[in-house]
Every structure is written in structure tokens, then in C-alpha cells.
Amino acid sequence: MGKKKERKIKGKKKRKPKKSSEKWKMYVISDGKLQRKARFCPRCGPGIFLAESSDRFYCGKCHYTEFKTKKDLENPGKG
Numbered sequence: 779m780g781k782k783k784e785r786k787i788k789g790k791k792k793r794k795p796k797k798s799s800e801k802w803k804m805y806v807i808s809d810g811k812l813q814r815k816a817r818f819c820p821r822c823g824p825g826i827f828l829a830e831s832s833d834r835f836y837c838g839k840c841h842y843t844e845f846k847t848k849k850d851l852e853n854p855g856k857g
Contacts, residue, residue: 803815804816804827814827816828816830817830817835819837819839819840819842820842821837821840821842822837822839822840822842826839828842828844833845833846833851834846
């Protein structure tokens with residue numbers, strides 16, 4: 779005897795809601811001026827932010843990695 783094939787259910791797939799862009803978290807407005815919280819990638823230039831991990835900074839576009847020094851690890855608020 780053969781194995782039974784699983785039947786696929788026809789119909790529309792349920793869509794997941796889109797995740798909103800979180801770029802607004804990278805900026806702060808103070809004294810009427812826009813300030814950037816994160817650092818820019820030195821290879822890609824302005825507009826491409828470095829992701830901050832516990833021990834390094836990383837660019838997802840060009841894969842630039844910069845490891846944090848002891849000074850950076852002691853003061854985690856400043857990058």
C-alpha cells in the first residue's frame with residue numbers, strides 16, 4: 779500500500795502585519811536640532827548606521843566590524 783498525500787488547503791494565506799520602520803529611534807530632537815544617537819559606518823558614509831552589540835559595532839551593508847575597547851565597555855551610553 780502507498781502513502782497518502784497530504785492535501786493542501788486552498789485559499790488566501792493570512793498576512794502578518796508589517797513592522798513599522800524603527801529609524802526614528804536613531805534620532806533625538808534637542809534645542810530644535812536633530813541629533814543622531816548611533817554612529818555612522820566609516821566605509822559606507824553618512825546614512826548607514828552601525829548596529830551596536832555588547833562588544834562590537836557592526837555594519838550590515840558592508841560587514842565592517844569594530845570591536846569595543848575597555849573605555850567603550852565602561853561607558854555604554856556613549857558610542
